[in-house]
Amino acid sequence: MGRRIIIVGGGVIGLSIAEQLLRRGITPIVLDRGVFAKEASWAGAGFLDLRSVARVGGALFELCKKSYDLFPEWTAQLKKDSGVDPEYQNCGSYDVAFTEAEESSIRQMETNLKTFGLTGRWLTPEKALALEPQLSSQVRSIFSFEHTSQVNPPPLSRALLKVLQNAKADLREFEQVDDFLLKGKQFLGVRTNKGIIDADGVVIATGAWSAPLAEKLNVQLISKPYRGQVVMYRGQPKELKHILFHTSSTGITYLVPRMDGHVYAGSTLEDVGFDKSTTPEGLEKLKTGAVRLVPGLAQHLIEETWAGLRPGSIDGWPYLGPVTGLDGVWIATGHYTHGISLSAVTGQVMAQLVNGERPWVDLAPFAINRAPHPASGL
Ligand SMILES: Cc1cc2nc3c(=O)[nH]c(=O)nc-3n(C[C@H](O)[C@H](O)[C@H](O)COP(=O)(O)OP(=O)(O)OC[C@H]3O[C@@H](n4cnc5c(N)ncnc54)[C@H](O)[C@@H]3O)c2cc1C
Numbered sequence: 001m002g003r004r005i006i007i008v009g010g011g012v013i014g015l016s017i018a019e020q021l022l023r024r025g026i027t028p029i030v031l032d033r034g035v036f037a038k039e040a041s042w043a044g045a046g047f048l049d050l051r052s053v054a055r056v057g058g059a060l061f062e063l064c065k066k067s068y069d070l071f072p073e074w075t076a077q078l079k080k081d082s083g084v085d086p087e088y089q090n091c092g093s094y095d096v097a098f099t100e101a102e103e104s105s106i107r108q109m110e111t112n113l114k115t116f117g118l119t120g121r122w123l124t125p126e127k128a129l130a131l132e133p134q135l136s137s138q139v140r141s142i143f144s145f146e147h148t149s150q151v152n153p154p155p156l157s158r159a160l161l162k163v164l165q166n167a168k169a170d171l172r173e174f175e176q177v178d179d180f181l182l183k184g185k186q187f188l189g190v191r192t193n194k195g196i197i198d199a200d201g202v203v204i205a206t207g208a209w210s211a212p213l214a215e216k217l218n219v220q221l222i223s224k225p226y227r228g229q230v231v232m233y234r235g236q237p238k239e240l241k242h243i244l245f246h247t248s249s250t251g252i253t254y255l256v257p258r259m260d261g262h263v264y265a266g267s268t269l270e271d272v273g274f275d276k277s278t279t280p281e282g283l284e285k286l287k288t289g290a291v292r293l294v295p296g297l298a299q300h301l302i303e304e305t306w307a308g309l310r311p312g313s314i315d316g317w318p319y320l321g322p323v324t325g326l327d328g329v330w331i332a333t334g335h336y337t338h339g340i341s342l343s344a345v346t347g348q349v350m351a352q353l354v355n356g357e358r359p360w361v362d363l364a365p366f367a368i369n370r371a372p373h374p375a376s377g378l
Pocket of ligand 1: 340
């Protein structure tokens with residue numbers, strides 16, 4: 001019999017690790033205390049972004065770039081194996097400036113990107129409007145960057161689940177892990193609300209809820225939820241072609257056009273604990289920001305609004321690696337605003353670790369017990 005590995009948490013991170021374990025001949029047990037992929041991984045916009053991490057640089061940028069480069073092949077394989085399309089698109093992005101100050105902060109981002117050899121181009125409003133006719137005519141300048149892609153998070157998770165189901169992985173919803181069974185430093189299993197499961201190893205991938213679980217192993221994780229509210233507009237396919245970003249002194253608004261025409265408007269970034277409700281102020285801010293970018297959205301039906309909790313960390317960098325002093329326990333969490341972007345590489349490196357391979361990325365900068373990075377991603 002093969003090794004029994006438990007993944008705790010069935011968000012995009014847990015599911016990606018499970019899928020990569022399958023590809024290494026290990027059929028995992030995946031446990032979620034709720035329904036699979038209905039927390040942050042359902043709520044997320046799904047843009048695969050290098051712009052924002054260029055500011056942080058270092059190993060975090062390198063990890064995001066590796067993941068970014070894995071997406072076309074990974075999602076094509078998932079689509080082939082599952083019959084579900086994760087809707088990967090290299091749609092590119094426009095950073096929109098309405099003022100001189102906004103333009104100069106985009107120029108700073110451009111400088112950061114250039115240090116990694118990535119360039120974009122500036123468009124006049126006339127040129128941008130010719131390429132993206134729904135854009136506001138009030139824009140001052142636009143930075144067009146082709147190295148921004150997207151996936152649609154719900155079908156990405158459905159594709160991962162289908163691959164796991166096809167391989168007869170043991171997938172259990174509504175099973176919450178409450179504690180761990182250890183003999184000395186050796187991991188023996190987990191205790192859940194339904195009983196005990198014996199196993200050879202465990203990966204904790206419980207997103208914003210990771211700290212209390214890690215505490216059971218005497219691991220102090222700084223993990224904090226950051227709420228993001230979202231407005232989903234109904235639209236026509238190809239009405240918008242690019243992801244639009246607007247960063248101002250009051251926050252970030254972005255519009256992500258889906259293949260079926262829906263336009264995802266995000267998002268707030270709030271430190272309000274585990275409260276997943278939307279607020280009238282939060283939604284109003286998003287709607288105002290969305291209509292400023294694309295005035296026509298004022299006439300579009302709002303189909304749904306929601307909020308999700310991004311898993312924070314001590315410094316906005318994920319925690320990826322083994323728990324020091326224990327055998328057979330790994331953690332993959334704290335992906336903050338980059339969890340969808342980092343899912344491809346996280347699945348690979350964690351499966352490599354669990355399988356006893358040397359991960360093809362140096363994971364020291366992401367160690368569980370690290371000191372916070374001075375270049376914070378928060
Ligand atoms: C509004 C919003 C927009 C975002 N946009 C983007 C984006 O455009 N690009 C990007 O890269 N990222 C984005 N993110 C971030 C991204 O969604 C997250 O980083 C990512 O989904 C985290 O995945 P996860 O699997 O770690 O966590 P989750 O998806 O939250 O999954 C954790 C799972 O663990 C389960 N769980 C918790 N405790 C237990 C337990 N004790 N036992 C069993 N199960 C347990 C939960 O039920 C949950 O299903 C966004 C997030 C939000 C909220």
